[in-house]
């Protein structure tokens with residue numbers, strides 16, 4: 001038995017447990033100020049918040065990419081963690097399949113890589129160079145590279161931030177499908193409230209370095225025109241201090 005950050009008793013140990021997390025870059029004050037967060041196995045959490053509230057700082061802390069940053073607190077994450085950023089970070093000197101399988105061990109690495117590319121709709125592009133792919137295709141390859149490792153935790157920092165609106169919508173559908181198939185716990189940083197509601201089981205709003213709002217997305221219908229969707233969007237925009245009228 002475990003207690004989540006809202007004091008509820010749960011029977012499942014969380015995939016991510018953060019307690020009293022502090023991070024600061026200078027003496028002017030903290031960016032993260034005693035943050036608590038649990039993410040259940042297979043749960044999809046979207047993290048929103050105004051610019052500069054520490055979303056990326058939290059994600060980097062979970063990814064173990066902030067060892068030079070001052071702070072303390074408890075972070076427990078699974079052994080296998082993958083990270084996706086706004087830019088695909090594909091190695092330009094490696095072909096697409098070699099990017100996906102880079103660092104993978106075992107005789108079936110190539111086959112697993114090919115399957116992952118097929119899953120993201122890039123079958124036939126194995127021998128392409130990254131520069132030959134569109135922005136959306138590069139992000140697909142980046143997702144394939146993450147998921148081929150079957151991570152228990154997927155951290156995504158504005159992965160669709162640089163894509164056009166139509167490609168974003170396609171990527172939302174793809175990410176949902178991939179997450180349903182692979183069931184990693186997910187923490188997705190996004191500025192887009194609609195994206196958060198479309199994708200996540202839970203939306204967390206960060207403010208002043210702590211969790212300010214934590215809401216479950218309990219919608220049978222995730223269509224933007226649905227009344228429940230609109231209600232949740234306006235609650236979140238209100239909490240963000242944005243006038244949704």
Ligand SMILES: Nc1ncnc2c1ncn2[C@@H]1O[C@H](COP(=O)(O)OP(=O)(O)OP(=O)(O)O)[C@@H](O)[C@H]1O
Nearest residue numbers: 025026031049050051052053054055056057058191
């Ligand atoms: N390496 C760094 N050195 C100094 N200050 C930093 C560093 N990284 C982040 N900060 C500061 O920490 C604060 C939080 O930054 P962070 O990138 O986590 O915010 P964010 O919520 O992700 O913002 P955005 O939505 O604009 O991407 C900001 O004030 C930022 O200037």
